Amino acid sequence: PLPALYTGPFQARLSREDTVRRIRLKIKKNETLSSVLTGRGLNPHQVFELTRASARVLDLNKLLPGTEITLCLDKKNGKLVRFEVSQDLGRQAVVLNTPAGYVAAVQRFDPVVCLEAVEGKIKLSLWGTAVEEQNIDPEVILKFSDIFAYDIDFFNDVQAGDSFSI
Numbered sequence: 001p002l003p004a005l006y007t008g009p010f011q012a013r014l015s016r017e018d019t020v021r022r023i024r025l026k027i028k029k030n031e032t033l034s035s036v037l038t039g040r041g042l043n044p045h046q047v048f049e050l051t052r053a054s055a056r057v058l059d060l061n062k063l064l065p066g067t068e069i070t071l072c073l074d075k076k077n078g079k080l081v082r083f084e085v086s087q088d089l090g091r092q093a094v095v096l097n098t099p100a101g102y103v104a105a106v107q108r109f110d111p112v113v114c115l116e117a118v119e120g121k122i123k124l125s126l127w128g129t130a131v132e133e134q135n136i137d138p139e140v141i142l143k144f145s146d147i148f149a150y151d152i153d154f155f156n157d158v159q160a161g162d163s164f165s166i
Helices: 035-040 045-052 128-134 138-147
Strands: 019-026 068-074 078-086 091-098 101-108 120-122 163-165
Touching: 035 045, 045 091, 045 101, 045 128, 091 163, 120 128, 128 138, 128 163
Parallel strands: none
Antiparallel strands: 019 068, 068 078, 078 091, 091 101, 120 163
16 A cells, blocks of 8 residues: 655645645656646646645746656545645655645755666567567666667667677
8 A cells, every 4th residue: 555645734644545646747848847737637726726725846947858747646636735846856846735835945855866787689679579579678778779879779780689788
């Protein structure tokens, strides 16, 4: 089970599975935070209050494409309980919905770094061997091929029997 979620100093402890629906999104190109939030059921007044409350810690009007946000919505009434914006490694802005209104803060944490190495021999394609057989995250393979795209033509140069190490 997931750990309990505290939504504010004056609110009860919530169990994520029972009462809160957690939605993780990335801001896309030509998309505004307002359109994302209203598309998830928040009304324009809630979006305004959220933006105003967070102004001291983060300007929500200047979020760039690719910025990760997390919405925690109450399953019963659909209201926003918690809003998170990843700022950079080890730091995120958090906005809580309290009885007194939205309250924002910066949350700092030590990032968890997991190192893992995988190697193998290509059977038909790098994608087929790495993603489908060895369960490597597709994002890792896409980044790997981007890094070496100048040196290796992954469509023509890679053959069965070639080896790789990531």
